[in-house]
Amino acid sequence: MKFKFFTTTVVCIFFTLIASISAQKGQQQEARPEGGFTKKVSGVWNCGDFGKLTLKQNGISVTGVYDSNGGSMRGTISGNTFSGVWSESTTGDSGAFEFELAILRMSPDPTHLNGKWNHTNDRTWQSGWNCVK
Template sequence: MPRRTLVAALTAATLLILMTGCGGSGDGFEYVEDTGESASPTVSQAPVTVREVAGHWVSGEYGDAYVQVNAAEMRVVYGRDGGRMIGSLRGSTFTGWWSEAPTRRPGDDAGEVQLTFTRTGGKLTAHGWWRPGTDSEFESEWTMEKVDGAVPPAVRADFSDATAFVRHP
């Protein structure tokens, strides 16, 4: 085959391959065989902000919870046994100390807690674990969902009672 004919044939073949997508439909789109499995797209969510964390939450395990955050610390008031938490919020993770009446002492009435705040769809949730004291395994899950930003006056008074917020020993 003469050289000019060979170059023309290779060029035509290359164009044909490019146009058909190496065996595709020739319309410029890539088609993937449907395997019957549905894939959920990954949607990038904006990080949860301090402002969003503050307010009214509800927990199936511990009832209503109210969160107050300032630059240095985060405080939580929850319904079970006059429950309180105090600690720090770094990024979307709260690490702190929980305490409950009557003693607010490590063991049955106080210990370490960690909650991670996330956004799923349009809802804010918090998931975490707590443990009595500092030496036991993290035992139980703690889950909360954001209700709104409202904090009733009686709860605001609870936040102002610093004696109920026991810090990590």
């Protein structure tokens, strides 16, 4: 009888531990900066068709440059959002942008910027300005 009780207890502890580990893995993949992670975005980001984006952060203020058309940007971080204005020296275009800071793999810092943008003369948001670090 003692062996059966011991075995049942060990099995229950094992399954509780497995469930806890699985829940933690799910949380790590879905974690967002508001969940206690940093909001540090400085560094080099790969933005697909937009090319390389290099950001420098000072507190909540962020400036950056990107490869496409001599692009530059400046903005601020509020909550899980990095937003501001962009401009391109080659084309003379400018407008607004908004990135959601996301952590899609285990890291204390954001790993993805999921963004949208528009032109100054056309406030219709365009999607697809997505970057990975």
